[in-house]
Amino acid sequence: MRQPAIAxxxxxxxxxxxxxxxVATVAPVVPPAAWRTDAGPTAPLDRAWxxxxxxxxxxxxxxxxxxxxxxxxxAAGRVREMRxxxxxxxxxxxxxxxxxxxxxxxxxxxAFGQPLEQNFAQPQLQASYEIDLFGRLADQQSAVRNAYLxxxxxxxxxxxxxxxxxxxxxxxxxxxxxxxxVARSTLTSRADALRIARxxxxxGYSPKLELEQAQAEYSGTAQIIPQIELAIARxxxxxxxxxxxxxxxxxxxxxxxxLVKPAVPAGLPSELLRRRPDVAxxxxxxxxxxxxxxxxxxxxxxxxxxxAAAGTAFSTLLxxxxxxxxxxxxxxxxxxxxxxxxxxxxVAGAQRDQAAFxxxxxxxxAFREVDDALAGVKRLDEQVxxxxxxxxxxxxxxxLATNRYREGYSPYLEQLDAQRGLLGVELSLVQLRxxxxxxxxxxxxAMGGGWSMCGGDAPCDAGAP
Numbered sequence: 001m002r003q004p005a006i007a008x009x010x011x012x013x014x015x016x017x018x019x020x021x022x023v024a025t026v027a028p029v030v031p032p033a034a035w036r037t038d039a040g041p042t043a044p045l046d047r048a049w050x051x052x053x054x055x056x057x058x059x060x061x062x063x064x065x066x067x068x069x070x071x072x073x074x075a076a077g078r079v080r081e082m083r084x085x086x087x088x089x090x091x092x093x094x095x096x097x098x099x100x101x102x103x104x105x106x107x108x109x110x111a112f113g114q115p116l117e118q119n120f121a122q123p124q125l126q127a128s129y130e131i132d133l134f135g136r137l138a139d140q141q142s143a144v145r146n147a148y149l150x151x152x153x154x155x156x157x158x159x160x161x162x163x164x165x166x167x168x169x170x171x172x173x174x175x176x177x178x179x180x181x182v183a184r185s186t187l188t189s190r191a192d193a194l195r196i197a198r199x200x201x202x203x204g205y206s207p208k209l210e211l212e213q214a215q216a217e218y219s220g221t222a223q224i225i226p227q228i229e230l231a232i233a234r235x236x237x238x239x240x241x242x243x244x245x246x247x248x249x250x251x252x253x254x255x256x257x258x259l260v261k262p263a264v265p266a267g268l269p270s271e272l273l274r275r276r277p278d279v280a281x282x283x284x285x286x287x288x289x290x291x292x293x294x295x296x297x298x299x300x301x302x303x304x305x306x307x308a309a310a311g312t313a314f315s316t317l318l319x320x321x322x323x324x325x326x327x328x329x330x331x332x333x334x335x336x337x338x339x340x341x342x343x344x345x346x347v348a349g350a351q352r353d354q355a356a357f358x359x360x361x362x363x364x365x366a367f368r369e370v371d372d373a374l375a376g377v378k379r380l381d382e383q384v385x386x387x388x389x390x391x392x393x394x395x396x397x398x399x400l401a402t403n404r405y406r407e408g409y410s411p412y413l414e415q416l417d418a419q420r421g422l423l424g425v426e427l428s429l430v431q432l433r434x435x436x437x438x439x440x441x442x443x444x445x446a447m448g449g450g451w452s453m454c455g456g457d458a459p460c461d462a463g464a465p
Contacts, residue, residue: 057253
């Protein structure tokens with residue numbers, strides 16, 4: 001009769017594990033049936049997605065950043081820290097065994113007033129074990145394990161971010177190179193126009209106004225070049241930092257117009273939540289907070305500890321060594337903590353609410369970013385085609401205006417307007433091409449960059465972005 005009564009008492013205690021902690025009700029995130037924007041033909045999402053742009057130099061740069069970036073190294077250090085914390089949490093479920101030895105020499109007085117001198121030694125083994133009767137230690141271990149998995153997902157999110165930043169920086173660099181080429185080509189044309197204007201003015205064929213206008217346009221184009229060169233230097237410095245190096249020149253590969261526009265990565269909205277490492281990180285953090293709350297409530301329950309010790313006493317006063325031992329246990333139950341345990345449980349409940357809302361926010365952000373990137377890919381491709389057609393028309397118009405001006409059939413203002421229009425459109429075309437490539441990089445990042453979770457609790461490949 002005694003054992004069933006004890007069991008029933010323990011079950012009753014487990015059901016009264018601390019005060020009821022109120023937690024928020026967070027609506028689940030339901031993936032939409034399809035993406036709002038259809039960007040055209042799709043292709044499988046490759047892990048090494050940066051290689052799909054067809055530039056080996058870009059591929060080497062991204063791989064170098066993944067190997068040397070400091071943010072990734074810091075994230076890897078956090079993973080190591082959390083792995084060590086997991087080892088500590090697991091150790092709480094195991095007994096501890098300690099060995100010790102005490103010894104010395106002493107002189108004392110016996111009950112008969114006689115001096116006693118002895119040499120003594122006492123080796124001893126001590127063991128202790130906390131019985132996880134209500135699962136508190138198991139909950140703590142589970143919370144730490146989920147925190148460890150969250151740190152792995154955070155590292156993968158950092159790798160994906162660094163890969164995206166490096167690819168975007170390289171595209172920006174090649175865009176600036178293209179802008180610099182357009183500016184220098186335009187400056188050459190303006191120099192030729194200035195030479196013709198000066199010659200016509202010297203011969204009295206045109207007023208000084210045309211010469212001043214040509215000089216102003218030449219100077220205005222010339223000042224664009226230092227601005228672009230400054231932007232190139234800053235972009236190279238940023239890429240150097242991403243790759244873990246001091247500021248230096250960055251190797252170039254294909255020109256901006258030669259970079260391949262990769263197909264849109266395929267994927268359904270329902271797959272996104274298992275593709276993105278930041279979503280996985282938020283999910284693991286939510287699971288860790290749930291287990292942390294459960295462990296906090298179980299701190300109100302008794303703790304049962306077992307202890308044992310055994311050893312041998314050696315002394316010159318003893319004819320033979322004496323074996324000594326002890327065994328026992330203790331039950332420690334909180335009676336009055338001044339609100340400390342209640343406060344800890346409320347803190348755990350608040351942390352759980354924060355993690356739940358954070359998960360929903362991250363998931364909703366993931367869907368928005370994919371839709372934004374898909375729309376950007378489609379609309380920017382359309383703009384590139386239209387601006388390319390406009391550029392071709394303006395280039396032909398400039399050719400005709402230049403011929404008419406040289407033959408004296410039209411004023412310089414006609415050629416000047418054509419030059420201005422072509423320069424603006426060419427610079428816009430370069431920017432739109434870069435934006436179209438950057439939109440694909442953003443889409444790869446929004447899709448999770450090839451990172452995905454397998455069944456169970458761990459990522460398929462925690463080291464891959």
